[in-house]
Amino acid sequence: MIVAEQKDLPDLKRMLKGKKKVLAVGCGTCVSVCFAGGQTETSGLAAELSTAASVDGESLDVEVKTVQRQCVQEFIEPLSDDLKDYDAILSLGCGVGVQTLAQRYPDTRVFPGLDTQFMGQPVEPGVWEERCVGCGNCVLEYTGGLCPITRCPKQLFNGPCGGSEGGMCEVDLSMPCVWSNIWGNAENLDLTDTLMEIRPPQDWSTSRSGGLRRTVVRDDLHQPSAVSTKDTEAGGLVEETPKPESPEDAFLREIGII
């Protein structure tokens, strides 16, 4: 799940300065589970913001609506009805939710009410920990199901480094050294030989280094016309015939770039 936490009140007051009527939009999925942006938290924050404004001698009306999934356009569609009555939207969704709103309602300023933190899991009541950075090139096969990219501050592929002390990480002594744990369980999983192999450099092109990632997971469900209004002819899928090499490509090939 996606884990987030509310921004500080002074920060939110600064963002909303001068606004009279704001729509706070909560989300009923991940951020509801981590008690950051569900119905209860959104209502609480709305009241807090209005009160804070009154204390400052200002007037701020914050109304609350919570949608089930702020990251999916269909779920935020009902908001369109009376949006013109508001000066701004305060989203209590994750960063995806904020952007879904901003994209759907380009004429309304959308402010983030949360700091989106990571993909993680609850490890004890009130505590969530990161488990996946979404690198697009999963290595859990080689590490006994523990992710070193997420859990090692140096993202080592062939750890541990010398900063492991009593099984904990020197960067934060309350944090277990993931490579200590990986090696600690290696015998159980018959993983020692795998760990003795040198993991080659990671291909980061599937990570954020490659820019905006866009994956069609299910070709059978993909309907280009539903996503884009362009290329409607032939369903947007035009079979390309191989083109002859352009003079530019020939030049690039000559100097060894392609």
Place this chain on the structure above:
Amino acid sequence: MGQALEKPCVEELKSGSNLERVLASGQFAVTGELGPPRSMNLELINRKIGYLKGFVDAANLTDNQTGIVRLSSIATSILCHQGGLEPVMQMTCRDRNRLAMQSDLLGANIHGVKNLLCLSGDHQSFGDHPGTKNVYDIDSMQLIRMVSEMRDKNQFQNGVEIKGGGPKMFIGAAASPFSSPVEMRPLRLAKKVLAGADFIQTQMIFDMEKFKIYMRRIVDMGLHEKVSVLAGVGPLKSAPMARFLHEKIPGIEVPSHLIERMENAVKDIDKEDKEARKTAGQAEGVKICIEQIQKAKEIEGVAGVHIMAIEWEAAIEGIVKGAGLLPRPVL
């Protein structure tokens, strides 16, 4: 040294560096550490070069150690080379991606830098720019492999040929024998050898008895025949420093009897006489360091020592001389 030396055949050398020659000749090697300043103080660098030149076979130039911005290890390595002190350029994976690393390796080698120590690097949270973004495109193991392939296969990390040949580096790696999990540390060293390490410099060792156990394992695995292990040592300055290293630095263990010796060295000196306490503490620290070197020399599989006199390069001469390791071989 006066004894007949067998000169290694140049053709068989991987880099031709002085450090490689000393180790190839079977002599006990001595390396030191030179910390580049947090400035462009050339006079200070030249002074530090003077402290080490002639007393070590090569000097490590640290790379923004502890995550603090300092004069570049590459630039300082080149200054050392020009000043007649052979550099071991340190390179961390924290600050550079594979493009920058390879480009810097070509650049350093063309300026005469022939030794490289490959490190993960101290985490930036310990340094003076804790909000920076670390790189870690590759890790130290992958760096060792990359440099060895640049040298031995003349190819970049992507497999493309380096026209005219790759940088000829003598490749070093670090080992921290007492960091956890202790039982896998020899395996980690084996992995670094597999990746292409030619020499190892260890974390600072104070407990030589415990280090013996580690080295026994290294010898049993036959690793000492494939890689030259230089035991890391360093002079203590005071009892508080000894306690700090013991308590705060992972992988450094200072036995209590050594901390006691550092305390006893100053116990009869007036607390107000700071200068006298400092001098007495440092003298005891140098004495202990010399004893450690002598012990390390007796341990099977130890090919040399790496002396880390942190911000105290002037201590190197006395330590090397006291340990009976002068003059250094000229090969």
